[in-house]
Amino acid sequence: MHLIRSFVFAVLLALITVPYALFAILIFWLPPMTRHRLITSWVPIMMWVIKHVLGIRYRLIGAENMPAGPAVVLSKHQSAWETIALQQIFPPLCYVLKRELLRVPFFGWGLASIPGIAIDRSAGKDALSQVVEQGRARLKEGLWVVVFPEGTRVAPGTTGRYKPGGAILAKRAGVPVVPVAHNAGEFWRRNAFVKRPGEIVVSIGPVIEVKGVKADEINGRAEAWIEAEMRRLFPHHYDDQPAAGSRR
Template identity: 90%
Template sequence: MHLIRSSVFAILLALVTIPYALFAILIFWLPPMTRHRLITSWVPIMMWIIRHVLGIRYRIVGAENMPAGPAVVLSKHQSAWETIALQQIFPPLCYVLKKEVLRIPFFGWGMASIPGIAIDRSAGKDALAQVVEQGRKRLKEGLWVVVFPEGTRVAPGKTGRYKPGGAILAKRAGVPVVPVAHNAGEFWRRNAFIKRPGEVIVSIGPAIEVKGVKADEINKRAEAWIEAEMRRLFPHHYARPAPGSIQ
């Protein structure tokens, strides 16, 4: 059954995404925010398919923690699910992503047509400058910015090194950081064709204010909350408590 569901999903994903990508190319002349609104209408369609074909639903914890204005979201990254779902959960947003993603046929072409933050990860320190420069522009435009601080998808129960780029952007832009924990990787694993039904819990933490706090400390606070929340909500993935966490 999981194989059949996943196969149907793959077919529907292609049938929906390819026309949207071509549409995104055709509306290149429209203002950026108009393109963003039109192209991201793809999201609720895909979320409906994910729920009703794959059987993956979600529940939000801590929605009241969202600040009124734009913020930098520092999120756990386990699968492709959150790259779609966060666009439905939060106000209009964009992602920090690798330039290579924009070269992916159809999906990447659509991403290239909406305001985002595409960086050259091989540029070293210049990559951070790209995040800050482009990120401040997006925040001023009214978009939230999502950063996956671990840099890549990490399997459930694992923790990658939290890079400070998102915290530095928030500090320079003067906007709060919103930490997010979730368990999407339980049902949609990295590079896995077969997805499994279940409920993703998305926990939104209290906003971390940046005034008077150094970027490294902001990053540490976000990591501490996310990793403690992961262990609180999903203890079955962790054999030992997070270093420095309160039990």
């Protein structure tokens, strides 16, 4: 049954995404925020498909922690699910993403048509400058910025190195950081065709203010909260893992 559901989802994803990508190309002449609003109407459609076809729903904790204005979201990254769902959970946002994703047929074309932060990861230190420069511009436009500090998707129960780019952006832009923990990888694993039904829990942590705090400390606070929350909510993934921070 999981295989059939996943196959139907893959077909619907293609049938819905291709027309949206073509639509995104046709409206290139509209203002960026208008394009963003029109193109991201794809999100609630796909979230409906994810819920009713794959049987994956989500429960939100800590919505009251969201600040009133734009912020930098530092989120756990386990699957493709959160790249869709966070757009429904938070106000209008954009992602820090690899520039090569913009060349992916249809999906990448849609990404290229909305305001975002596309970086060249091979640029080394210049990649951080790209994040800060483009990120500050997006925040001034009123968009939130989502950064996956571990840089890539990690399996449930594991932790990658938290890179400081998102914290540096928040510090230099003078906006707060919002940490996010979730268990999407439990049901939608990295590069897995077959998805499993279930309830994803998304937890939004208390705002981390940046005034008077160094970027490294901001990043460390975000990591500490996210990893502690992951262990609190999903202890079954960490039975054989050391507590957060013990590896430092």
